[in-house]
Amino acid sequence: MTAPGPASWRRRAADGRRAARDALRHPVRAARPHRESVAQTVRVAVACALAWEAAVLLLGEDEQPVLAPLAALLTVQLTVFRTLAQGLRQIGGVMLGALAALGLLRLAGAGFASIGLAVAVCLALGKLLRLGEQATEVPVTVLLVLSTGAPYAPVRIGDTLVGVASGVLVNLVAAPPTYVGHAAHRTARVAHRLADIAHDTARGLHEGWDERASDGWLRRVEAAARELDQARRVAVQAEEGIRLNPRRLRQGADPAVALGPLGEGLTCLGHVCDQLGSVLRGLDDLARGERRFPDGEQARAEARARVRPLGDVLEAVGDALDVLARIQRDHVREPGHTEDLTAALERGRDHHAAAAETLRRTDRGPAVWSLHGSIVDETQQILHELDPRHGPHPAALHPRPLRLPAPRRTPSEG
Incomplete structure (x- = not known):
C-alpha cells in the first residue's frame, strides 16, 4: 500500500479548508449531520x-x-x-x-x-x-x-x-431518539438503490449491453447488499432504542407498528437483492458467452436479443421498489401506495408472460434455455416477493400511520 503523495495531501488540505469555510458560514447546516453525535x-x-x-x-x-x-x-x-x-x-x-x-x-x-x-x-x-x-x-x-x-x-x-x-x-x-426514523430512512434508501439498478438494467436490455455494463450492474447490487447490512444494524439499534424510551411513551408509538414493517421490509429487500443479483449474473454470463453457449458472436447476440422483453419486467420491478421505498420512508400506507404497487406488479406480470412465451418459442439448445429459464424464474420470484396481497411479505406495508417523524435528509446521506 503506497503512501499518499503531495498532490493527495494538497487535495485533502484544500477539502479541509473548504469544509472549515462552509462550517463558519453556515454553522447550523454544518452541524446538522452530526447533531446526534x-x-x-x-x-x-x-x-x-x-x-x-x-x-x-x-x-x-x-x-x-x-x-x-x-x-x-x-x-x-x-x-x-x-x-x-x-x-x-x-x-x-x-x-x-x-x-x-x-x-x-x-x-x-x-x-x-x-x-x-x-x-x-x-x-x-x-x-x-x-x-x-x-x-x-x-x-x-x-x-x-x-x-x-x-x-x-x-x-x-x-x-x-x-x-x-x-x-x-x-x-x-x-430521551435519546428511538432511531426508528433512521432505520426506515436507510431501508427506503436501499429500496431506491435496487430500483435504480432495475431501471438501468431495463434500459440496457432495451438498448443493448456488453460485459462491461453487466459487470457494473453486479458491482452496484453488491454495494446495495452491503448497504442493506448497514440498514439491518440500524434496525437492531431501533429495536433497542424503542425499549424503555420515554419519547416512545409520550408519542404513543406502538413498537409492533414501528418495528414489524421495518423488519419485514428488510427481509423482503434482502430476498429481492439476492434474486436481482442472480438475474444480473445470468445477464453477465450472456454478455461474456459463458456456459457453453453457441459459438460465434452472431449466435450470442441473438441469445442476448431474446431477453430484451425482460427489460419491461425489470422496469416494472423498479417502479414497484420505488413505491416500497416511499412506504418505508414515510412510515405510512396510503390507499394510493397499494394501488401503485399492485399496478406496477400487474404490468410486470403481463410483460413477464409475454417474454416467457417468446423465449419458449425461440430458445434452442440446453445451455441457452437453461440460463434464460433461470433469469425468467428469478424475475417472476421478484414480482412475487413484492406482491402486497398474495406475496410472502404483506407486513412490509405499514398498517397505519406511525407518529414518529422520519429524519430530514442531509447532504451526507444523499
Whole structure:
C-alpha cells in the first residue's frame, strides 16, 4: 500500500479548508449531520458531572470520586435499553471484583502469585457470566481494593452505583431518539438503490449491453447488499432504542407498528437483492458467452436479443421498489401506495408472460434455455416477493400511520 503523495495531501488540505469555510458560514447546516453525535457527547458530559457531584455529596468531601464519573462515562450508550444493560453489567462486575478481593485478602493476602491467580479467575468469571466489555471491571476492582485495602471495597461499589444511576437518569430524562426514523430512512434508501439498478438494467436490455455494463450492474447490487447490512444494524439499534424510551411513551408509538414493517421490509429487500443479483449474473454470463453457449458472436447476440422483453419486467420491478421505498420512508400506507404497487406488479406480470412465451418459442439448445429459464424464474420470484396481497411479505406495508417523524435528509446521506 503506497503512501499518499503531495498532490493527495494538497487535495485533502484544500477539502479541509473548504469544509472549515462552509462550517463558519453556515454553522447550523454544518452541524446538522452530526447533531446526534453532539447530543450524545452532551449527555455523557452531563452524566459525568452529575456523578461527580452526587458522589461528593454522598461519600463525603474527603473523597475524590473520580471512578463515579468514569462509571457514568462507560454507562451512557446510544439507547436507554443499552444504557441500562451496560450499567447492570458494570455493577455486577464491580461487586464480583470487590467480593473476590475481600476473600483474597482474608485467605491469602496480597502477593504476586495470589494476584495473578485472582486476575485469571476473575477474567474467566466475567466471561462465564457474559459481562461483555465489563468483564475487565472484575480484575480492575480486585487490583484497586488490594492496593488500597479492604475499606475501599464499599467506596468502589458506591462510586459505581452513583455513576451508573447518573448515566441511566440522564438518558431517561434526555430521551435519546428511538432511531426508528433512521432505520426506515436507510431501508427506503436501499429500496431506491435496487430500483435504480432495475431501471438501468431495463434500459440496457432495451438498448443493448456488453460485459462491461453487466459487470457494473453486479458491482452496484453488491454495494446495495452491503448497504442493506448497514440498514439491518440500524434496525437492531431501533429495536433497542424503542425499549424503555420515554419519547416512545409520550408519542404513543406502538413498537409492533414501528418495528414489524421495518423488519419485514428488510427481509423482503434482502430476498429481492439476492434474486436481482442472480438475474444480473445470468445477464453477465450472456454478455461474456459463458456456459457453453453457441459459438460465434452472431449466435450470442441473438441469445442476448431474446431477453430484451425482460427489460419491461425489470422496469416494472423498479417502479414497484420505488413505491416500497416511499412506504418505508414515510412510515405510512396510503390507499394510493397499494394501488401503485399492485399496478406496477400487474404490468410486470403481463410483460413477464409475454417474454416467457417468446423465449419458449425461440430458445434452442440446453445451455441457452437453461440460463434464460433461470433469469425468467428469478424475475417472476421478484414480482412475487413484492406482491402486497398474495406475496410472502404483506407486513412490509405499514398498517397505519406511525407518529414518529422520519429524519430530514442531509447532504451526507444523499
